[in-house]
Amino acid sequence: MNRTGHVSLSLFAFSLVLMVKNVALVSYLFVLLGAFLPDFDLGIKGLHRKLFHNVWFAGIVGLLIADNVGFMPAQLFLIGFITHVLGDSLTPEGIHLFWPGKTRIRIGGLKTGSMTEYVITLFMFFLGFTILLHYFSFEWTKAVYASGLLLFGLIVVWLRPP
Numbered sequence: 075m076n077r078t079g080h081v082s083l084s085l086f087a088f089s090l091v092l093m094v095k096n097v098a099l100v101s102y103l104f105v106l107l108g109a110f111l112p113d114f115d116l117g118i119k120g121l122h123r124k125l126f127h128n129v130w131f132a133g134i135v136g137l138l139i140a141d142n143v144g145f146m147p148a149q150l151f152l153i154g155f156i157t158h159v160l161g162d163s164l165t166p167e168g169i170h171l172f173w174p175g176k177t178r179i180r181i182g183g184l185k186t187g188s189m190t191e192y193v194i195t196l197f198m199f200f201l202g203f204t205i206l207l208h209y210f211s212f213e214w215t216k217a218v219y220a221s222g223l224l225l226f227g228l229i230v231v232w233l234r235p236p
């Protein structure tokens with residue numbers, strides 16, 4: 075899954091958190107951290123989707139955050155991490171969640187950069203924005219309209235179809 079896809083999934087997940095828990099908007103940064111950090115193994119030859127895409131890595135970073143920042147931020151980090159590995163496990167390459175164990179987790183054939191990935195990305199952005207706007211006390215119908223407009227703006231300036 076590409077970076078934009080990871081952002082959209084993490085935003086959607088955070089919007090769900092907002093529905094059940096009253097957390098500060100700025101704490102989305104921890105979700106984003108969890109969604110971004112795994113791909114820092116991209117530049118390490120032979121270790122992509124292994125070194126930073128496993129439960130041990132998530133556990134260590136999660137504990138570090140819990141210890142230094144707080145339990146809630148650590149949970150948000152883990153939510154971001156889960157959306158990341160979930161997104162990657164939808165691709166044919168799968169992920170090595172228990173690396174260095176050899177088990178490869180793969181639950182779909184979604185090609186990175188494909189039209190399907192693009193549509194999923196847009197849909198997650200749409201849902202995420204809608205819930206977020208509702209959180210800012212928009213009625214649902216207004217939230218849906220505004221979210222649609224926002225998404226259209228994003229498509230024009232940033233989210234070009236593949």
Ligand SMILES: [Zn+2]
Nearest residue numbers: 112113123162
């Ligand atoms: Zn990844």
